[in-house]
Amino acid sequence: MICVRAEHLAKSYRIYPKPSARLQELLTFNRISRHHDFWALDDVSFEAEEGQTVGIIGVNGSGKSTLLQLIAGILQPSRGSVTARGRISALLELGSGFNLEFTGxxxxxxxxxxxxxxxxxxxxxxxxxxxxxxxxxxFDQAVKTYSSGMFVRLAFAVAINVDPDILIVDEALAVGDAIFQHRCMRKILELRKNGKTIFLVSHDNSAVKKLCDEVLLLDAGKLLGKGNADSMVQKYLELTYAREKRYSNGGSSETAASGPERRNFFDSSQEHLIMGIPNVDHRFGDGRAEVLGIEVFGEEGIPKRSFAPQERIRVKISTRFRESLVQPIVGFILRDRLGIDLMATNTEYEEAPLGSVETGEIRTVEFSLQLPFLRQGNYSLCPAVADGTASHHVMCDWIDNAVVFSVESGELIHGLMRLKIETRVF
Ligand SMILES: Nc1ncnc2c1ncn2[C@@H]1O[C@H](COP(=O)(O)OP(=O)(O)O)[C@@H](O)[C@H]1O
Ligand SMILES: [Mg+2]
Structure with missing residues (x-):
């Protein structure tokens, strides 16, 4: 059953060049118009089924909070409509909906x-x-004496304990301490299990992937896409990478990653060279460097796709540089079958810098690691080569789920993995 339906939903704000302009409009009874309309949200249509958890992602200012407020009925649309069925409980900006003079x-x-x-x-x-x-x-003191953390605690406590049909959460999870975040997450999962409809704005991509059945991607007030969490988070990352790149290029146009050239680079001196990418679900980057191949090996150095828990594996990634780069980084992410990132590493984290590279150069990196005691199932590796530092880089080539391997174990493991634990009973 459709629970929330937005049709051509749009919201505009009046922007005045200076405060006196608003007064000027008032004094002339709007005969003189000094404002222009800014569309914070424009022509957004979607439907959410009852029981769905819908994520809303996008860069700052893309209209996420505006959309949530429209769904919650706190803002009125300028155009279009949004209808929701059931009791809505919204956790919006800090303490909104609280009267400061009253107690908790x-x-x-x-x-x-x-x-x-x-x-x-x-x-x-x-x-x-x-x-x-x-x-x-x-709890029995005036809300105006609260710290921002207390505000969120109270707001969240109210929002999820009033038996809502629809829960709306706007980035509130980012505030508050870790224990409280876990408590909130557990409660959200519980509401979700009980078939409640949830709208969630979050910058935490792992949380979005873990929780959301569907994700709306907003950009400059427009609905850029809607679909499953994996593909939308991916699209969002691409968008931010593209922006970073534009920014670092001082606004020059982007060179799209062109298809890999499969000639002239094979060099017999490249004894470690890995050629071939078993699977390309999705690939992006500016193309200044490319992943030529990735393979998983057992401890003995023989290619392998099936491992026991805690077995040592070697991940080899070969890259070729189409341009000279000062600070290239090669790395990978390990994901589980739900697309949850389990770990990631790269040559910078491991303090094994490649150094600067010349145009046409090929470099192969081997990461050797012991797998944790993972539960049985399939895992994938996403290799990437970037230029810069781990915290500030431009993506050259990124491949999703390039190679999949399995972990075989007869042991029943609850959660993602088992840890080595010493237990004492007193
Ligand atoms: N009351 C307002 N008056 C004018 N502009 C606003 C108002 N509220 C939000 N905006 C603008 O609308 C755009 C979308 O804002 P918002 O929905 O808060 O984005 P997000 O939550 O994605 O960061 C932003 O550019 C913001 O500056
Ligand atoms: Mg916001």
Missing amino acids: RENVFINGALLGLRPGEIEARMSAIEQFAEIGEF
């Missing part, structure tokens, strides 16, 4: 009433909310 407890009453709960129902939930927020005696 009083605010819970006010918020509950606004959400359509009867006093008895609010009373019944009060202790759960108080426990979840865990702000001690501040």
